[in-house]
Amino acid sequence: MGTESREKEISHDEFDPIGTLALIAVYFLILVVMWIVMWYAEFLDGGPTVVG
Amino acid sequence: MEIHKYEKAWLVGALVLIFFFIGTIAYVSAVVGVDMVDDSGGALDVDEVSEDERFADPRVEQVGEDEYEVYMIAQQFIFRPGTHDTVDVPENSEVTFYVTSIDVIHGFQLVGTNVNTMVIPGQVAEITVEFDEPGEHGIICNEYCGDAHADMEGLLVVHPEDEWEEMQGGDG
Numbered sequence: 001m002g003t004e005s006r007e008k009e010i011s012h013d014e015f016d017p018i019g020t021l022a023l024i025a026v027y028f029l030i031l032v033v034m035w036i037v038m039w040y041a042e043f044l045d046g047g048p049t050v051v052g
Numbered sequence: 053m054e055i056h057k058y059e060k061a062w063l064v065g066a067l068v069l070i071f072f073f074i075g076t077i078a079y080v081s082a083v084v085g086v087d088m089v090d091d092s093g094g095a096l097d098v099d100e101v102s103e104d105e106r107f108a109d110p111r112v113e114q115v116g117e118d119e120y121e122v123y124m125i126a127q128q129f130i131f132r133p134g135t136h137d138t139v140d141v142p143e144n145s146e147v148t149f150y151v152t153s154i155d156v157i158h159g160f161q162l163v164g165t166n167v168n169t170m171v172i173p174g175q176v177a178e179i180t181v182e183f184d185e186p187g188e189h190g191i192i193c194n195e196y197c198g199d200a201h202a203d204m205e206g207l208l209v210v211h212p213e214d215e216w217e218e219m220q221g222g223d224g
Contacts (some may be wrong), residue, residue, distance in 0.1 A: 008132075012054055019196050024199055028065060035073065043080040048189065051085045052150070052180035 087171045093150060093178030099126065101154050106176075118144055124151045126158040126171045127196050134191050134206025141183060141208070142216035148180045159194030162208060170195060186212040 043049065055063075080086040101107045106123045110132045113121045120141050125132045133139050141147050151160050153173045160177060161168040167189075169177040191206035211219065 006165055012056065015056065017058065021061075025115060026061070026119070032069070032072070035076070038136060039076050039080075042166065043086050046184065048181050048183050050087055050089060050167055050179050051146070051182050052087045 070192075073111055086181075089177070089179050093176030093177075095175055095199075096152065098154060098174045101152060107152060112139060112141065116146075118142075118146060120145055120147045122147060122149045122151075124149060124160075126151055126153045126160060126193065127155050129193070129200040129204040131160070131191055131204070131206035134208065135204075139191070139206065139208040140211060140216075140219070142211050142213055143186045144213070146180060148181050151177045151183060157195050157199050158197050158204070159192070161192050161194050163190040163192055165189070168194070174219060183210045186210045186215075 053133065053142060077088075085159070096104055096107075107125055110123050110125050112133065113123070115121050122133075122139055122141075124134060124139070130136065147166075151169070151171045153171045155173065157173065158171040159168070160171050166183050169179055171177050187210050189208045189210070191208055193201060193204035195201075197204065
C-alpha cells in the first residue's frame, strides 16, 4: 500500500534513538536527585537518629 | 552478539546506580553510625515487668558522662515516663531507650524522626539515640492500641547544657 516503498534498512549502528536516550537520561537524573534528597533528609540533616 | 552503544551505556549506568545506592547506605552505616532497630533488648515475662529492676521504677538514669538510659513502660494509653511527666535529657547525650508494654502492642516514635520501634508485650525494645541539639520531641504511639490510641502521647525534652546543670543542682 505504498508503505513498503518508504521502508529503509539501516544497520545496527545507525539506529540512533536519541529522543529515548534523552528521556531515560532525564529519568535517571530525577531518580538520582530524589535519592540524594531522601538520603540527606533521612540520615544527615542533624535530627535525632538511631545509632544502636 | 552485538550490543548497541546505548544499551551498553544503560548497562553501565544501571550498575553504577546500584553501587551508588549501596555506597550511600554503607556510608551512613559505617561512617555516620546510623543503625537499625534490632532484637538486642531481649525478652521478659510480661507478668513480671513490675519485678524487673529496670521497669519496677520507670525512669531516666545516667550511666556515663554523656550517657543515659530510659526505662519506659508503654500501656493503654500512656508512656511512663513521658505522658504525665516529661522525659528529660541533656543535649549532646547518647540515650538508650528500653521500652516494654504491659498490655497490648504499642508504638514508640519521636515525631518526625526515625526513632521508631514497636513495643511488644514480653519484649524489650532497645534503641540508642544521639541528641545533639536542645529541643522538644513528641512521643507518639503509632500502633493502634485501643479506644484512646489517638490520645496516647508523651514529651521528650532535650535541655541545653546550662539548663540541665541547673536542674541537676536543684534536685540536689
